[in-house]
Amino acid sequence: MNNAFKDAIKAGRPQIGLWLGLTSSYSAELLAGAGFDWLLIDGEHAPNSVQTILTQLQAIAPYPSQPVVRPSWNDPVQIKQLLDIGAQTLLVPMVQNADEARLAVKATRYPPAGIRGVGSALARASRWNRVPDYLHQANDAMCVLVQIETREALNNLPQILDVEGVDGVFIGPADLSADMGFSGNPQHPEVQAAIEHAIGQIRAAGKAPGILMANEQLAKRYLQLGALFVAVGVDTTLLARGAEALAARFGAEKTAEGSSGVY
Template sequence: MWLGLANSYSADSAELLAGAGYSAELLAGAGFDWLLIDGEHAPNNVQTVLTQLQAIAPYPSQPVVRPSWNDPVQIKQLLDVGAQTLLIPMVQNADEARNAVAATRYPPAGIRGVGSALARASRWNRIPDYLHQANDAMCVLVQIETREAMSNLASILDVDGIDGVFIGPADLSADMGFAGNPQHPEVQAAIENAIVQIRAAGKAPGILMANEALAKRYLELGALFVAVGVDTTLLARGAEALAQRYRATVV
């Protein structure tokens, strides 16, 4: 899970990778403004996403769900269990962005299949007029992670229904020839230019950055949602640091 905080219209978050409702609820009460439930790199499926959505629901933190791919069937299932904000990975061009939007909309605006009687999202048809309200409740964020996507950013931003664009620094740096080094000056220049361009288009720029100085720099440039931590990283590094502190005292 990505973890984050908000300041005015900017939001910081953390990523949930552990795939457990228990840890999701723990983090939902920690003060982050949004939590990303990751289905791209973490061992999540529709059932574990549902469990985490239920765990987060009583808390102020807003859930964002990332499917493994820009797949309309997977998106439909995630929407039916209650996801309303999706982060679609590896969007390369305007056509793929339009496909992502269409997958979140009921016809005639899109291609989302109608199964509201079975869906938690509609509270099993207990929400009056859900089918006519649902489209307006969706938030679609797309992730740009390559030089190709960067070159197509202007046309992606022109797609109606795209609410924000999230920059993936790890994949972007790899695609630019600097794998494992997202802080390379060329990568940073591309990121900063993209943030400014996204904000100027009236869309929300976002990024994952655990480096505090860089995260603050992106917020200053206009980023509106910044993931500042990952649950598995917090647990792993915290456990290692605790063990090392006590191991260092043993003579």
């Protein structure tokens, strides 16, 4: 067993990604062929279920793009289900401290290293017990990315980085800017300073920094600063803005102004 995404960030190779929120295996497969290194299947803000995440994992599987799955919460039961359907890399939202980071790691490991329930006979991940020695190999293939999105999490970042099994730390600019009092404005200088400082801390600890930023100039800056997994767009936004631009070229009235935000 191997995890190409985990191998890439461990080797320090920057990975460019795209956020998937359309909850469709058809659009997921279309985007899997677009050339991104990784695709984030969002179970936190997009209306996904275990079943819709499964179909997207199946759709992406034949392509080089690597799937990353975000559960709705740092919940060991939900994480267990996502791992059983074949997710290997998880982006765990709203991790505030080292204890929560430790829980996320334990949820991805079989005992005695963790608390993942053993149900490999029912699991796509083990190919229904057709993968030889799956129970002894699975732990090493897991990749845990924890998401820091508040001032509290930033203050606790050194302790989070000390947690064994945390492979990367993803900075959530939308929630972070809101928590810092600059809702809808992740480009505020104070927010940017906090993000840049965090990227430096994460790299210094030997972990992989990540972020979502659709602003091309900022995304490239984060890469220059050492970010190793950067999502540069969202499928829903690409579809909405592309459709609006096409309609406008043929005289359609401009729709209501949206938030410039992160996405």
